[in-house]
Amino acid sequence: MSNLKLPSQLPPYQKQRHKSYAGLGGVNASAATSPTSNFSTSFQLVVTAPTSSAIANLSAMNNGANQKIPDGFTSMDHQVAGHTFHVGTDEIGMLKSNDDGSVLKPAGSPMCAAREIKFYEQLLTTTDKDILPLRDFTAEYRGTQTLNVGTKTVNFIKLRDLTHGMLEPCVIDIKIGRRTWDPLATEQKREAEESKYQMCKNTVGFCIPGFQTFHIASGTYKKFGKEYGKKLNQNTVKDGK
Numbered sequence: 001m002s003n004l005k006l007p008s009q010l011p012p013y014q015k016q017r018h019k020s021y022a023g024l025g026g027v028n029a030s031a032a033t034s035p036t037s038n039f040s041t042s043f044q045l046v047v048t049a050p051t052s053s054a055i056a057n058l059s060a061m062n063n064g065a066n067q068k069i070p071d072g073f074t075s076m077d078h079q080v081a082g083h084t085f086h087v088g089t090d091e092i093g094m095l096k097s098n099d100d101g102s103v104l105k106p107a108g109s110p111m112c113a114a115r116e117i118k119f120y121e122q123l124l125t126t127t128d129k130d131i132l133p134l135r136d137f138t139a140e141y142r143g144t145q146t147l148n149v150g151t152k153t154v155n156f157i158k159l160r161d162l163t164h165g166m167l168e169p170c171v172i173d174i175k176i177g178r179r180t181w182d183p184l185a186t187e188q189k190r191e192a193e194e195s196k197y198q199m200c201k202n203t204v205g206f207c208i209p210g211f212q213t214f215h216i217a218s219g220t221y222k223k224f225g226k227e228y229g230k231k232l233n234q235n236t237v238k239d240g241k
């Protein structure tokens with residue numbers, strides 16, 4: 001019999017080992033584990049849901065360039081995929097709030113933002129027994145926040161940082177599903193999506209846009225990006241090599 005015990009003060013996301021879940025639309029799952037704490041695995045899921053025009057208007061502010069990380073925020077240390085913030089370029093990416101440590105994700109295109117926000121808002125109030133279990137697989141939603149970034153006004157989705165409190169988090173972003181394009185996607189987008197991660201998506205039904213591992217012996221991280229993930233196949237994906 002094992003005498004290993006979970007520390008009672010760990011937040012819920014560190015107590016659970018979750019399964020992955022495939023939803024109706026596109027699904028991204030980010031998992032974070034820390035090699036220096038027992039049983040600390042969590043998943044963050046982003047499930048797309050139908051659009052809403054009110055939310056679409058909110059995110060419509062997100063067009064254009066920006067050059068500066070707003071005061072009170074930093075770029076994310078442990079981001080393994082998705083859009084990243086590059087000071088001096090037009091690219092807007094994830095931010096981390098200095099006050100409560102929340103992760104701020106740029107709301108993106110109006111349609112994607114609307115779906116993502118609607119999903120999180122539905123999840124707060126739903127009584128649907130098919131949707132409720134997703135709460136256990138999803139980062140805590142903390143609303144939206146509008147920031148002035150350079151000369152632009154940008155809307156962000158605010159989430160709890162799944163790596164919060166972890167000293168050396170190992171993180172993986174898993175994109176679930178064979179089909180990663182939207183029913184309303186253009187032919188061009190559809191073709192682009194179908195040409196990526198083919199060997200994984202068509203066989204195991206998911207792909208890995210990025211991950212990082214921490215090596216205790218050397219005290220360093222190893223990061224693997226989307227170009228690495230695109231080369232994985234049904235065999236190599238098992239070990240990530």
Ligand SMILES: O=P(O)(O)O[C@@H]1[C@@H](OP(=O)(O)O)[C@H](OP(=O)(O)O)[C@H](O)[C@H](OP(=O)(O)O)[C@H]1OP(=O)(O)O
Nearest residue numbers: 028081082083108109112175180189192196209226
């Ligand atoms: O070009 P890539 O390879 O970075 O593709 C982006 C995707 O990254 P991936 O390679 O699938 O991990 C990326 O996927 P994630 O959001 O990272 O899951 C988006 O699909 C992105 O499209 P959009 O700009 O949000 O409309 C995709 O961008 P587009 O090239 O379609 O504009």
Ligand SMILES: Nc1ncnc2c1ncn2[C@@H]1O[C@H](COP(=O)(O)OP(=O)(O)O)[C@@H](O)[C@H]1O
Nearest residue numbers: 028030079080081082083139159160161162173
């Ligand atoms: N709640 C979160 N906590 C910690 N890291 C996160 C969280 N949400 C996203 N990330 C990090 O940001 C990356 C991009 O997030 P994702 O939701 O996939 O964005 P996008 O939809 O732009 O691809 C993930 O790979 C992960 O590293």
